Amino acid sequence: MDTILEMKNITKTFPGVKALDDVSLKVERGEIHALCGENGAGKSTLMKVLSGVYPHGTYEGDILYDGGVQEFKDIRSSEERGIIIIHQELALVPLLSIAENIFLGNENSENGIVNWPATFARTGELLSKVGLKENPATLVTNIGVGKQQLVEIAKALSKKVKLLILDEPTASLQENDSQKLLDLLLEFKSQGITSILISHKLNEINRVADRITVIRDGKAISTLDARGGQITEDDIVKDMVGRDMAHRYPERTPNISKEKLMEVRNWSATHPLHPERKVVDNVSIDVAAGEVVGIAGLMGAGRTELAMSIFGKSYGTDISGDVLINGKPADVSTVEKAIAAGLAYVTEDRKEMGLILEESITTNITLANLGGVSERGVLNDGAERSVAEEYREKINIRTPNVGQKVVNLSGGNQQKVVLSKWLFAAPEVLILDEPTRGIDVGAKYEIYTIINQLAADGKGVIMISSEMPELLGMCDRIYVMNEGEIKGQLAAKDASQEAIMRMILKA
Amino acid sequence: MSDTENKSIGYYLRTHIREYGMVVALVAILAFFQVVTDGIMLKPVNLTNLFLQNSYIIIMAVGMLLVIVGGNIDLSVGSVVGFIGALAAVMIVHWDLPTVFVVPACLVVGAIIGAAQGYWVAYWRIPSFIVTLAGMLVFKGLTLALLGGASVGPFPSEFQAMSSGFLPDFFGGLIDGRFNVFSMTLGVALTALLPILGMRSRAKQAKFAAVDEPLAVFVTQHAVAGLAILFVTYLLSTYRGLPNILIIMAVLIAIFTFVTNSTTLGRRIYALGGNEKAAKLSGINTKRLTFFTFANMGMLAALAGLVFAARLNTATPKAGLAFELDVIAAVFIGGASMSGGVGKVIGAVVGALIMGVMNNGMSIVGVGIDWQQVIKGLVLLAAVIFDVYNKNKA
Numbered sequence: 001m002d003t004i005l006e007m008k009n010i011t012k013t014f015p016g017v018k019a020l021d022d023v024s025l026k027v028e029r030g031e032i033h034a035l036c037g038e039n040g041a042g043k044s045t046l047m048k049v050l051s052g053v054y055p056h057g058t059y060e061g062d063i064l065y066d067g068g069v070q071e072f073k074d075i076r077s078s079e080e081r082g083i084i085i086i087h088q089e090l091a092l093v094p095l096l097s098i099a100e101n102i103f104l105g106n107e108n109s110e111n112g113i114v115n116w117p118a119t120f121a122r123t124g125e126l127l128s129k130v131g132l133k134e135n136p137a138t139l140v141t142n143i144g145v146g147k148q149q150l151v152e153i154a155k156a157l158s159k160k161v162k163l164l165i166l167d168e169p170t171a172s173l174q175e176n177d178s179q180k181l182l183d184l185l186l187e188f189k190s191q192g193i194t195s196i197l198i199s200h201k202l203n204e205i206n207r208v209a210d211r212i213t214v215i216r217d218g219k220a221i222s223t224l225d226a227r228g229g230q231i232t233e234d235d236i237v238k239d240m241v242g243r244d245m246a247h248r249y250p251e252r253t254p255n256i257s258k259e260k261l262m263e264v265r266n267w268s269a270t271h272p273l274h275p276e277r278k279v280v281d282n283v284s285i286d287v288a289a290g291e292v293v294g295i296a297g298l299m300g301a302g303r304t305e306l307a308m309s310i311f312g313k314s315y316g317t318d319i320s321g322d323v324l325i326n327g328k329p330a331d332v333s334t335v336e337k338a339i340a341a342g343l344a345y346v347t348e349d350r351k352e353m354g355l356i357l358e359e360s361i362t363t364n365i366t367l368a369n370l371g372g373v374s375e376r377g378v379l380n381d382g383a384e385r386s387v388a389e390e391y392r393e394k395i396n397i398r399t400p401n402v403g404q405k406v407v408n409l410s411g412g413n414q415q416k417v418v419l420s421k422w423l424f425a426a427p428e429v430l431i432l433d434e435p436t437r438g439i440d441v442g443a444k445y446e447i448y449t450i451i452n453q454l455a456a457d458g459k460g461v462i463m464i465s466s467e468m469p470e471l472l473g474m475c476d477r478i479y480v481m482n483e484g485e486i487k488g489q490l491a492a493k494d495a496s497q498e499a500i501m502r503m504i505l506k507a
Numbered sequence: 508m509s510d511t512e513n514k515s516i517g518y519y520l521r522t523h524i525r526e527y528g529m530v531v532a533l534v535a536i537l538a539f540f541q542v543v544t545d546g547i548m549l550k551p552v553n554l555t556n557l558f559l560q561n562s563y564i565i566i567m568a569v570g571m572l573l574v575i576v577g578g579n580i581d582l583s584v585g586s587v588v589g590f591i592g593a594l595a596a597v598m599i600v601h602w603d604l605p606t607v608f609v610v611p612a613c614l615v616v617g618a619i620i621g622a623a624q625g626y627w628v629a630y631w632r633i634p635s636f637i638v639t640l641a642g643m644l645v646f647k648g649l650t651l652a653l654l655g656g657a658s659v660g661p662f663p664s665e666f667q668a669m670s671s672g673f674l675p676d677f678f679g680g681l682i683d684g685r686f687n688v689f690s691m692t693l694g695v696a697l698t699a700l701l702p703i704l705g706m707r708s709r710a711k712q713a714k715f716a717a718v719d720e721p722l723a724v725f726v727t728q729h730a731v732a733g734l735a736i737l738f739v740t741y742l743l744s745t746y747r748g749l750p751n752i753l754i755i756m757a758v759l760i761a762i763f764t765f766v767t768n769s770t771t772l773g774r775r776i777y778a779l780g781g782n783e784k785a786a787k788l789s790g791i792n793t794k795r796l797t798f799f800t801f802a803n804m805g806m807l808a809a810l811a812g813l814v815f816a817a818r819l820n821t822a823t824p825k826a827g828l829a830f831e832l833d834v835i836a837a838v839f840i841g842g843a844s845m846s847g848g849v850g851k852v853i854g855a856v857v858g859a860l861i862m863g864v865m866n867n868g869m870s871i872v873g874v875g876i877d878w879q880q881v882i883k884g885l886v887l888l889a890a891v892i893f894d895v896y897n898k899n900k901a
Binding site: 311312314334335336338339345347352353354355356357358359363367368370371374377378379380381382383385386403421 | 784
């Protein structure tokens with residue numbers, strides 16, 4: 001096997017920070033090479049250097065690719081040599097069709113006039129290559145995230161890709177979509193396409209990667225050969241965090257009260273645009289004080305919709321059912337009333353729906369409970385600051401200053417700000433929707449610790465997650481949801497990934 | 508002074524460069540025109556005129572700031588100015604209604620106009636640009652209809668007093684009958700009051716956490732502001748004293764600065780503009796807030812309409828023409844963001860003053876109305892470019 005890419009002694013500095021420090025990376029032709037590391041370790045920066053986002057001259061070191069030193073000046077020049085990067089945040093135009101998106105900027109045209117028949121025919125070929133059964137004329141906004149990911153890959157294939165870089169491709173995908181995507185990577189490998197895969201999901205890496213390079217604090221720590229199959233997830237984690245993580249989930253002794261803290265009975269909601277579609281169908285769930293309850297399910301199962309429709313009717317129409325808190329009916333018809341009734345909802349999309357990015361940590365933390373830092377409508381900024389300082393210490397938000405804008409924080413710290421906001425609102429029941437999405441191993445552990453602490457304090461926690469190991473590691477009880485209905489529930493001791501999947505799939 | 512203290516002053520100034528930059532720009536523009544107009548710019552009579560000429564823009568800029576911070580825009584305010592002026596004229600001149608009734612009635616009508624537009628924006632989610640563009644046409648038309656295409660006037664003196672009256676000298680002009688001692692006393696009192704309020708809020712903040720504004724900055728800022736107030740009130744006192752409209756403006760600025768900086772209402776409006784979904788999921792009634800910003804804007808536009816009509820002493824079909832552009836420009840020059848969530852009341856006021864000083868100065872120098880427009884347009888563009896540049900650099 002020969003080497004397709006060698007990045008030699010790459011150093012990249014930003015004002016005040018050394019993002020990459022003498023990193024070398026060697027990728028062999030035809031392999032799947034995984035890059036692992038905590039958020040902010042420098043994986044994405046390294047890939048941006050490779051793809052020309054940071055042009056030649058803004059970094060030190062050499063890129064040897066396909067037999068020669070390359071000096072990419074922008075993305076276009078790296079794409080011309082067959083290096084295609086697919087970013088975590090998809091770069092598709094929602095209101096254009098699949099075909100238009102695939103050939104965007106690379107149109108099948110003559111003298112500026114697009115040849116539509118050829119475009120659609122070619123799109124059809126590409127879609128069958130990635131195993132996506134959709135009409136090329138379908139608008140991207142009308143297909144799910146998993147399929148959008150496939151469209152991105154089809155777009156990469158349209159450009160004669162030699163080296164495919166995927167930055168956390170499965171972060172927002174469901175288990176089965178992830179599996180399909182990984183199978184596709186293996187398929188590409190058999191066709192001789194080299195891939196670099198950045199991922200936080202160690203089980204996936206272990207499944208497909210030939211070799212694994214671990215990056216920590218801007219340095220390449222190790223390159224592990226995974227082909228023999230002796231590499232375990234713990235080996236990777238050890239290199240990633242620089243310490244042994246015997247337990248990925250903190251220990252906890254459950255102290256669950258016998259009384260139900262919150263009960264949801266016969267809850268139903270319909271899609272806001274398609275009134276004939278029941279997104280949540282006659283759901284009944286409950287949680288006790290001190291209990292962590294999980295909701296497992298595939299994407300589109302209706303879990304987020306269930307949570308948001310309970311939380312002040314923030315989703316859906318035609319909502320029916322009852323919510324009881326401490327045995328008494330609670331009014332949750334608006335967000336304000338739901339908060340007053342003791343509910344909190346931590347959204348799955350913290351940037352879009354959880355935070356005001358351009359505002360300070362302080363402003364974000366007090367937002368859901370302004371009454372707690374004001375008198376007769378007049379804010380007390382001293383009290384606000386001390387609240388923010390209190391949570392900075394308690395939750396360990398890493399920042400020099402609580403006046404810092406949250407846009408400047410890492411994903412893990414942003415999530416801690418969202419949690420602080422809801423803790424300050426002093427709820428009885430917290431619904432956490434994908435609380436660890438897109439944050440690194442170390443920060444995940446801290447979030448888990450906070451969740452355990454909440455349960456120990458006698459709160460009820462409902463946790464929605466697409467990562468089954470996380471639910472299995474954290475919850476006392478797991479509901480399984482599919483197609484808007486609760487398919488069953490499992491006690492922690494009986495639950496396994498297989499048991500959950502069986503429950504989802506049973507008709 | 509220790510090194511860390513120096514650093515924190517530098518840090519504070521850098522993070523507040525926009526606010527101080529604006530004030531420095533205003534002073535520089537004033538100084539420039541003071542020189543090129545051979546000292547006419549800061550003559551008491553011209554300074555008085557400056558306030559009278561720009562009062563209605565400043566009044567509306569304060570309300571527009573809330574609308575823009577909330578993530579919307581109101582294009583109808585110029586037409587509402589014209590419409591309310593016409594309404595007041597018809598009520599007073601044609602129907603012989605008393606001023607004490609007409610003024611509050613017009614304010615209520617203005618609030619209703621704003622609320623009617625805000626209703627569609629807030630509860631039907633129709634883009635504010637469209638709704639208020641429609642409002643602009645509607646009220647321009649209604650102005651013409653009310654006035655029958657002709658000017659209506661004049662107004663009784665008690666109505667005019669709102670815009671062209673001055674605070675009487677209750678102390679009877681002790682000094683050669685020309686110097687307005689009462690006005691000067693007010694200025695001195697205000698100069699003394701501001702640092703006291705400032706110290707109190709610092710003390711309150713210090714009780715809970717470290718004060719983030721360095722003491723040196725606090726002292727300099729209040730010293731400069733105090734001197735400026737004393738200087739302006741002194742100049743105005745040597746002419747006819749403080750204009751009534753200046754008092755109205757000062758009260759409005761004080762109220763809205765307080766609302767935006769220190770109340771939950773203000774904080775919620777910033778949250779709404781910063782991220783509407785997040786605000787909603789935090790239990791904030793975003794629709795009612797949007798509705799409120801428009802109703803408030805309508806009322807302030809009505810006040811501006813009354814002031815403008817009183818100043819011209821007649822209601823004309825052309826009143827308020829293109830005012831919305833000056834008001835919106837003032838807010839953006841003052842540092843507000845088109846996408847909402849960012850902007851300060853005092854910034855909008857300084858923005859309006861910068862535009863006003865340039866209008867006034869260029870007119871004195873004899874720059875034609877054509878080139879005035881060009882220069883004002885470039886200043887607006889430059890201010891926003893400065894914002895974007897700063898943001899990218901950070």
